Amino acid sequence: MDLRRELGLLHATMMGLGSTICAGIFVVLGQAVAIAGPAVILSFLFCGIINVATMLSYCELGAAMPRVGGEYAYAKEAFKGLPSFLTGWYEWSSNVFYATLMVLGSAYMLSYLMQINKFLIIIILVIIFTAINIKGIKEAGTTQTLLTSILLAIIFLFVGAGLTHSFRSNAFEPFMLKGPLSMIAAIAFIFETYLGVEAIAAAQAEIKEPEKTIPRAMILCSLILIIVYCLVVYVTVGILSPDVLSKSPTPLNLVAETTMGSVGVILLTTAGLIAALTSLNSAIIASSRAAYAMSQNGHFPKALRKVHKHCKTPYVAIISGSIFIIFFSIIDNLEFVVYSINFGFLIGFSLVNLSLIKLRRSKPYLNRPFKTPLYPLMPIIGIITSLMLLAFFDIKPLVFGIIWGLFGSMIYFFKQKSERHST
Numbered sequence: 040m041d042l043r044r045e046l047g048l049l050h051a052t053m054m055g056l057g058s059t060i061c062a063g064i065f066v067v068l069g070q071a072v073a074i075a076g077p078a079v080i081l082s083f084l085f086c087g088i089i090n091v092a093t094m095l096s097y098c099e100l101g102a103a104m105p106r107v108g109g110e111y112a113y114a115k116e117a118f119k120g121l122p123s124f125l126t127g128w129y130e131w132s133s134n135v136f137y138a139t140l141m142v143l144g145s146a147y148m149l150s151y152l153m154q155i156n157k158f159l160i161i162i163i164l165v166i167i168f169t170a171i172n173i174k175g176i177k178e179a180g181t182t183q184t185l186l187t188s189i190l191l192a193i194i195f196l197f198v199g200a201g202l203t204h205s206f207r208s209n210a211f212e213p214f215m216l217k218g219p220l221s222m223i224a225a226i227a228f229i230f231e232t233y234l235g236v237e238a239i240a241a242a243q244a245e246i247k248e249p250e251k252t253i254p255r256a257m258i259l260c261s262l263i264l265i266i267v268y269c270l271v272v273y274v275t276v277g278i279l280s281p282d283v284l285s286k287s288p289t290p291l292n293l294v295a296e297t298t299m300g301s302v303g304v305i306l307l308t309t310a311g312l313i314a315a316l317t318s319l320n321s322a323i324i325a326s327s328r329a330a331y332a333m334s335q336n337g338h339f340p341k342a343l344r345k346v347h348k349h350c351k352t353p354y355v356a357i358i359s360g361s362i363f364i365i366f367f368s369i370i371d372n373l374e375f376v377v378y379s380i381n382f383g384f385l386i387g388f389s390l391v392n393l394s395l396i397k398l399r400r401s402k403p404y405l406n407r408p409f410k411t412p413l414y415p416l417m418p419i420i421g422i423i424t425s426l427m428l429l430a431f432f433d434i435k436p437l438v439f440g441i442i443w444g445l446f447g448s449m450i451y452f453f454k455q456k457s458e459r460h461s462t
């Protein structure tokens with residue numbers, strides 16, 4: 040039973056934006072300013088441009104092969120075997136961990152505001168968004184569009200209030216106090232703030248007119264993110280000094296309080312909560328579609344390929360993914376979760392760009408409604424930058440990421456061995 044194509048350009052774009060503008064931008068900016076000073080605005084600009092290089096690969100592959108599974112579908116077509124399995128393995132697990140991070144962030148914020156047990160909040164939130172996703176992709180997309188619209192409205196209100204406020208006279212002087220390398224280091228640090236646009240690819244089997252909608256949604260989403268982030272950074276650095284920002288765990292709240300008073304703090308806290316919830320919603324969609332695709336190809340249990348008779352959603356994959364989200368949330372190890380997200384996404388980006396290069400050579404006559412401009416420069420930039428950012432990781436996330444890949448490889452070979460014995 041096939042999934043239903045119900046997402047248009049608006050829903051697809053909002054899915055990408057809602058997944059990407061997570062709680063991260065609300066807390067990492069202060070640390071990024073400590074690394075690069077006022078030049079952090081260039082870090083966000085160049086990070087967005089680097090992200091676009093890989094998103095163009097997603098555009099071409101998604102338009103040519105709008106199948107369920109996103110990155111896994113591309114790697115399966117290009118490489119098959121273990122490389123395609125590992126792509127799906129990291130895609131599934133990274134989105135489960137991403138959802139875990141978002142539900143933990145939501146629980147922390149809500150428990151602080153309402154003094155409710157955070158684990159009760161975790162269970163309630165996961166159940167609510169699991170039910171929304173089972174109900175249908177259209178319902179999930181509508182929820183995402185509504186929440187993301189509110190989020191963007193608050194962010195632009197924040198920017199508008201900041202632009203009308205008096206900037207410090209020497210706000211951007213000296214601009215590159217710590218040198219150009221500090222700007223590059225900041226790019227590695229803030230890279231996760233651009234993760235999420237690929238959620239559009241995860242739902243590509245449920246997008247209307249995918250050959251047109253997928254490239255348009257991804258490019259539009261990527262450009263909006265660059266504009267939004269650069270405006271937020273420009274206002275934040277313009278109003279408060281780097282010394283103040285670098286010492287604050289919630290720098291945007293400080294700016295909001297300066298420009299809008301206590302109302303601004305409430306609005307920014309609300310925006311942070313909405314950002315976490317929209318990312319949670321998108322991550323549940325992405326992880327369940329990856330599990331569904333992996334199940335269809337025999338890598339995951341057969342039960343995960345079941346589609347709800349009336350809702351046309353992979354409900355077993357959604358429920359099983361939600362169980363993992365609750366499990367990892369209760370463990371409550373943020374370091375473990377963040378390491379899993381970053382390593383998995385960067386490996387996934389590299390494999391998607393490699394898949395594009397491989398398919399251009401092995402299947403030159405594949406129908407490609409959208410072609411990556413400046414090929415092969417764009418995918419090569421995507422591969423190099425992904426690997427370069429891994430070089431900035433501490434030893435712990437690198438070791439864990441490799442071990443997690445080896446664990447997935449063991450599952451793959453065990454499954455292959457079992458199938459050979461059964462035949």
